[in-house]
Amino acid sequence: MSEASAQTTVRLAPPLVSGAVPGTGHYEEFCRNPAPFLMRCHAECGEVSSFDLAGLQTTLLVGEEAHEAVYRAPDSQLSAAQAYQFMVPVFGQGIQYGAPPVIERQQLKIQAAGLRHDRMVLYAPIVAQEVRDWIADWPDEGEEDFYEKFTELTLKTSTHCLMGADFRANMSDEFRGLYHDLEMAVDPEGLADPDQHGVMAERRDIARARLGELIGERVAQRRAALARGETFHDMFQHYLDATYADGTPLSDHEIAGMVVWFMFAGHHTSGNTSSWMLVELARHPDLMAEVVAELDGVLGDSEEVSFQSLREMPLLEAFLEEVLRLHAPLVTLTRRVMTDFHYKDYLIPAGGNVMVSPYVAHRQPEAFADPLTFNPGRTFPDGPFAYLPFGGGRHKCVGNAFALLQIRTIFAYLLRKFTFELSEPPEYYRDIMPSLILRPSDPCRLRFRRRAR
Ligand code: HEM
Numbered sequence: 001m002s003e004a005s006a007q008t009t010v011r012l013a014p015p016l017v018s019g020a021v022p023g024t025g026h027y028e029e030f031c032r033n034p035a036p037f038l039m040r041c042h043a044e045c046g047e048v049s050s051f052d053l054a055g056l057q058t059t060l061l062v063g064e065e066a067h068e069a070v071y072r073a074p075d076s077q078l079s080a081a082q083a084y085q086f087m088v089p090v091f092g093q094g095i096q097y098g099a100p101p102v103i104e105r106q107q108l109k110i111q112a113a114g115l116r117h118d119r120m121v122l123y124a125p126i127v128a129q130e131v132r133d134w135i136a137d138w139p140d141e142g143e144e145d146f147y148e149k150f151t152e153l154t155l156k157t158s159t160h161c162l163m164g165a166d167f168r169a170n171m172s173d174e175f176r177g178l179y180h181d182l183e184m185a186v187d188p189e190g191l192a193d194p195d196q197h198g199v200m201a202e203r204r205d206i207a208r209a210r211l212g213e214l215i216g217e218r219v220a221q222r223r224a225a226l227a228r229g230e231t232f233h234d235m236f237q238h239y240l241d242a243t244y245a246d247g248t249p250l251s252d253h254e255i256a257g258m259v260v261w262f263m264f265a266g267h268h269t270s271g272n273t274s275s276w277m278l279v280e281l282a283r284h285p286d287l288m289a290e291v292v293a294e295l296d297g298v299l300g301d302s303e304e305v306s307f308q309s310l311r312e313m314p315l316l317e318a319f320l321e322e323v324l325r326l327h328a329p330l331v332t333l334t335r336r337v338m339t340d341f342h343y344k345d346y347l348i349p350a351g352g353n354v355m356v357s358p359y360v361a362h363r364q365p366e367a368f369a370d371p372l373t374f375n376p377g378r379t380f381p382d383g384p385f386a387y388l389p390f391g392g393g394r395h396k397c398v399g400n401a402f403a404l405l406q407i408r409t410i411f412a413y414l415l416r417k418f419t420f421e422l423s424e425p426p427e428y429y430r431d432i433m434p435s436l437i438l439r440p441s442d443p444c445r446l447r448f449r450r451r452a453r
Contacts, residue, residue, distance in 0.1 A: 011347035014050035014059045017041045025052025031187075033433050035331050035359045042360050048346050057352035058334075060360070061343065064367065067356050067385040069343050070335065071393030075101065080395050082336035083353055089204060090182050090264065092212070095257030106244050107254070111262065112398040114238040120405050122233050123161045124307040127406050130157045131413040140450040143423055147275045147444035150410075154271040155179075157406055158263055164234040167218060175214060179263065181207035186264075187435050208260070215256040235262060262399075269329045270403050272439040274410055276327040277320060279429045279440050280374055281411075282420040287376060291315050292415050305412040307405075316408055318376040324389035326374060328358035329437045333391050358388040359431075359438070421447045 017040065020026055030037050030053055041049040042062050050059045061070055070078060081097040081104065088098035096104055134153050155176070160168035185204035222232070222240060239255045250258065281288040294315045299305065310316075333356045341348040348354060363371045367386040369378065380387055390397035397403070422429070423445040430441050 011342065012345045014048045014346050014348060015045040017044055017049050017051045020052050024054045027052070027054040034357075035431055035433055035438065038331070038355070038357045038360050039363065048343065050348075050352075053353075057349070059337075059346075059348045059352060059354045061354060061356060062360050063364065064381070064383055064385045066343060067361065067388065067392065070354055070356050071385065073335075073341065075394070077337070077339050077341060078335035078354060079338050080335055082338065083334040086186070087264075089201070090186060090208065091261045092208060092253060092257040095254060096261055098257075103244070107258065108398065110239065110242040110250070111258065113242075114235045115399050115402050117401050120401055121307055123402060124310075124405060124409065126160050126165075127157050127409045128305055128413070130160055131410050135413060135417060138418070138448070138450075141448060143445055143447045145443040146278050146446050147272070147439060147442065150271040150274040150278075151268070153410065154267050154274065154406070158267050158270075161402075162235040162259060162262055163218065164222075164232055164236055167236075175211070178207040178211050178214075182211070182260065182264075183268070183435070211260060212253065212256040215259050216252045219252050219255055235259075265397075266399050266403065268435075268437045268439075269399075270406055272329045272437055273320075273323060273327065273403070274407055275440050275444050277323045277407060277411060278414075278420060278446060279422070279444065280323050280326075281319070281415075282422045282446055283426050283429070284374065287319065288415070288420070291319055291411075292419075295412055295415055299412075299416065303416075305409055305416075310405070310408050310412060313408070313412070315376070316411060317404075320404065320407055320411075321380070322374060322376040322378065325362045325368065325380075325387065326372075327431060327438060327440075328362060328389040329439070330389075330391070331359040331433060331438050332357055332436075333388075333395075356388065356392075358391075361386065361388050417451060418448045419451050421449075423447055 017026060019029060021028065026037070030051065037051075038060055041051060041060050047063050047066055048059060048061055050057060052058070061067065075081070081101065084097050087096070092098060094103070096107060099107065130153065134156070156168065156171075159171055159175075181203045185200040218236070219240070222236065225232075226240075236255075236259070239250055239258050243249050281291065291313075294313055298309050298312045302309075334353050335355075337348055337350050337352050337354055339350050341350075341354065362368060364386070365371050367381045385392055390400040390403075428441060429444065431438050432441055433439070434442070
């Protein structure tokens with residue numbers, strides 16, 4: 001064998017990050033807050049680094065080229081389904097990653113079809129109505145924990161667009177509580193072991209079973225209403241009308257799973273991004289003034305924010321884009337290595353996980369000049385593998401158009417009526433990760449005052 005060809009077959013193990021603890025490796029440091037841990041991995045080892053999550057070897061890949069390699073690998077080699085098995089008890093057996101790949105792909109197509117751009121015109125007025133109702137009884141000034149406020153609002157907008165006006169109007173505390181129990185059972189530790197929290201897992205399973213019953217009752221009511229000739233245009237109806245490629249409709253169990261999946265994917269991601277959006281606006285009063293001036297210019301005397309008017313607000317759009325760069329809510333995008341994965345000189349063996357991190361990716365100076373500075377006027381890289389708030393490849397977010405529509409609508413109404421100030425010094429508001437999703441410090445309090453117009 002020539003020297004050159006011998007060199008091309010050399011395969012290196014990804015370098016292991018320092019600080020592994022005997023027995024558990026980097027598990028505790030990762031679970032405390034994955035974001036700074038992953039930054040440390042990259043700073044120490046560069047493009048490819050590996051760590052040990054209590055026996056699960058995990059490799060972090062950073063940079064456009066490395067992200068592209070991950071996103072271009074087939075599911076049979078880098079599997080999202082196998083990495084996210086901890087979501088199966090939440091969504092239900094037979095749903096998404098709990099279903100065979102051929103079914104999973106069709107279910108995803110159904111979700112995507114219900115969230116296509118042309119359906120946004122149906123959801124825009126619903127989101128607008130929810131936001132108007134939400135702020136209708138605010139006093140002229142006050143102080144609130146806006147993380148809580150946005151979590152409450154996005155639960156309302158999600159359930160309204162998803163389940164229809166009637167369900168939303170009668171949304172019970174039981175529904176809220178059950179959904180909360182499901183959420184509480186998902187955290188970074190789940191990546192290594194889905195069932196380690198005995199009590200939480202038990203509550204999760206009880207909550208999922210009862211939600212299945214409640215949604216099942218809703219299916220029966222909807223079918224009765226359809227039989228009476230009523231018509232509906234929400235996501236729920238879309239699930240009832242949908243069929244697999246062979247013409248089979250979704251079962252009631254599958255409809256319940258699709259509902260929970262939609263709620264999970266869209267609720268906190270949008271709520272947390274809204275919280276960070278507000279913090280960054282209040283942290284940058286000059287930029288907030290520019291966004292407000294744009295808004296006033298587009299809306300004039302109108303009190304309504306139309307679907308069309310939202311498209312005429314590039315500053316608001318750029319602001320949100322920059323919020324999603326520095327505070328992308330999903331910090332770890334994970335795949336299970338099913339067959340050995342080669343990247344450059346590295347061999348990442350089957351059996352472990354690979355990770356792409358939007359948090360780390362968006363702080364790379366090669367892609368984003370002066371990356372730690374909040375600058376909505378910045379130039380974003382052209383390629384699809386540097387800016388990844390919605391992921392990439394075949395598992396890229398199917399709800400991104402809905403999420404952007406929703407957040408822009410929320411801020412168009414909010415900034416039209418109120419102005420905001422931080423309650424704490426700017427450095428108080430940091431990225432924390434008590435669950436799998438990034439959020440600002442807890443509590444996230446801000447002061448508001450009604451604008452004089
Ligand atoms: C700011 C808001 C949002 C962000 C930042 C976000 C981000 C993401 C990311 C990064 C992924 C890819 C996960 C991976 O590769 O492992 C994803 C997937 C997904 N998102 Fe979103 N998302 C948001 C809102 C939404 C909304 C509102 C919905 C639904 C209404 C939604 C539905 C989905 C679905 C169904 C998937 C799974 C795609 C698949 O399995 O292939 N997302 N999202």
